[in-house]
Amino acid sequence: MGWRWDFTYEILPQMAIATLNTILAAGVGYAIALIVGLFFLLAQRTPSKIFNWVNREIVEFIRSTPLLIQLFFVYFVLPQFGITLSAWVCGMITIGLHFGTYMSEVYRGALEGVSKTQWEACRALNFSTIYTYRRIVLPQAFPIAIPGMGNYLVGIFKDTPLLSTIGVAELFHAATAVGGYNYRYLEPYTLVGIIFLTLSIPAAMWVRKLERDVNIAQGKIKK
Amino acid sequence: MPGFYKSKGITLTYFEFLNEHGITLLLGTVTTMKVLVCSMILYVIISMIFGLMRLSKNPVIQGIATVYIEFFRGTSLLVQLFWAYYVLPFFGISLEAFTAGVVALGLNFGAYGAEIVRAGILAVPKGQWEAAHSLNFTPAKKIKRIIIPQIFPIILPPAANLTVELLKATALVALVTVVDLTFEAKQINSITWLSAQCFGTALLIYYIMARFALVPFLRWLEVLAARKVGKEKI
Numbered sequence A: 001m002g003w004r005w006d007f008t009y010e011i012l013p014q015m016a017i018a019t020l021n022t023i024l025a026a027g028v029g030y031a032i033a034l035i036v037g038l039f040f041l042l043a044q045r046t047p048s049k050i051f052n053w054v055n056r057e058i059v060e061f062i063r064s065t066p067l068l069i070q071l072f073f074v075y076f077v078l079p080q081f082g083i084t085l086s087a088w089v090c091g092m093i094t095i096g097l098h099f100g101t102y103m104s105e106v107y108r109g110a111l112e113g114v115s116k117t118q119w120e121a122c123r124a125l126n127f128s129t130i131y132t133y134r135r136i137v138l139p140q141a142f143p144i145a146i147p148g149m150g151n152y153l154v155g156i157f158k159d160t161p162l163l164s165t166i167g168v169a170e171l172f173h174a175a176t177a178v179g180g181y182n183y184r185y186l187e188p189y190t191l192v193g194i195i196f197l198t199l200s201i202p203a204a205m206w207v208r209k210l211e212r213d214v215n216i217a218q219g220k221i222k223k
Numbered sequence B: 001m002p003g004f005y006k007s008k009g010i011t012l013t014y015f016e017f018l019n020e021h022g023i024t025l026l027l028g029t030v031t032t033m034k035v036l037v038c039s040m041i042l043y044v045i046i047s048m049i050f051g052l053m054r055l056s057k058n059p060v061i062q063g064i065a066t067v068y069i070e071f072f073r074g075t076s077l078l079v080q081l082f083w084a085y086y087v088l089p090f091f092g093i094s095l096e097a098f099t100a101g102v103v104a105l106g107l108n109f110g111a112y113g114a115e116i117v118r119a120g121i122l123a124v125p126k127g128q129w130e131a132a133h134s135l136n137f138t139p140a141k142k143i144k145r146i147i148i149p150q151i152f153p154i155i156l157p158p159a160a161n162l163t164v165e166l167l168k169a170t171a172l173v174a175l176v177t178v179v180d181l182t183f184e185a186k187q188i189n190s191i192t193w194l195s196a197q198c199f200g201t202a203l204l205i206y207y208i209m210a211r212f213a214l215v216p217f218l219r220w221l222e223v224l225a226a227r228k229v230g231k232e233k234i
Helices: A005-043 A049-063 A067-081 A087-113 A116-124 A129-166 A171-182 A186-217 B014-054 B059-074 B077-091 B097-123 B126-134 B139-176 B181-192 B195-228
Strands: none
Touching (some): A005 A087, A005 A129, A005 A186, A067 A087, A067 A129, A067 B181, A087 A129, A116 A129, A129 A186, A171 B077, B014 B195, B126 B139, B181 B195
């Protein structure tokens, strides 16, 4: 059983459309994760110690359990409480929550990466907290967060195949369907691998370049 | 028999559920642990080898390592798993589900681990190499006695994160029919339709494994490694 080019060409259009779905899923999931991460971050920085602790535990829990089971949990359990969502929505919610916890850690690390003296200087100058964040802290924290944020974009993209387990029609789902229909898995799965490589390697390289540019701009390394 | 209990009008309390299906879930947990331990050993070995290869001065060896790392980091673990289980038989290599799962996990995480090892070796100060060189140590002794003990405190924290990721990733082997915790949870769900109970319990078991077994063990290793080079950890 060798590689069959005619079969490859036959399934290529289907796979291309499914690739668009994968990219869409990764993009939407990422957008949700960015926002959810912000909420987790804010919830960890409230004056109430107990609230912060509970929040940290929730983040820990989501971070140390598999995304796959979380997907099943959201997809199968919500209907028991009368909330029936489509597979797409469930997948996006779960990916957003799961990676939101990671994003909150990225944000937290970036904020802690801004030196304490900056805060003290702002207090000495009698800047308001909002002004301090907006003009002093965030512009310095953002470059630190960029590499982490970029890595999780690639990470989410590579985790989208999990969505196929609850029936989201993305790339991997299409490959399984095509493979099952024709009883040939060699070409579909190999194509999926190639498509992932051609998309994620440039993305990873771009993130690395961004990281380098940021370091150069901050004067950490020289050109 | 969908909704077995519901169709009979029986409502189970959580304890009755555990009484009925707890053993099955525990058996699945044992398989998950087996997968974890096997793939952990494999990925540590692979990352050591490829981490060193990546730093080789020979362009062929370095090229092989780079291609390997980029390939396995660039594609999704699920795709690699399915490839190992469903496509390799086309080439005459039939792996058992368990073996395919462990091999795919080991190769995937080995690629990430190799980068950690590489960064760890590069992070050892140059003066250490030079000092060992000027004391006329042989290359083998230099690596074994000077460099490696200093690498561990550097690479263990990121390696610990990676290992927790590995525990989470073992859930995927259920999709290539390895009967692990995830597989059992799915199975029980399809029989009883008690989704909240079975997936909730599975989530809890994963959490307990990660938080109260794996992470303390890895922290202990970190302390051990730090003590060895005379640094008090935290």
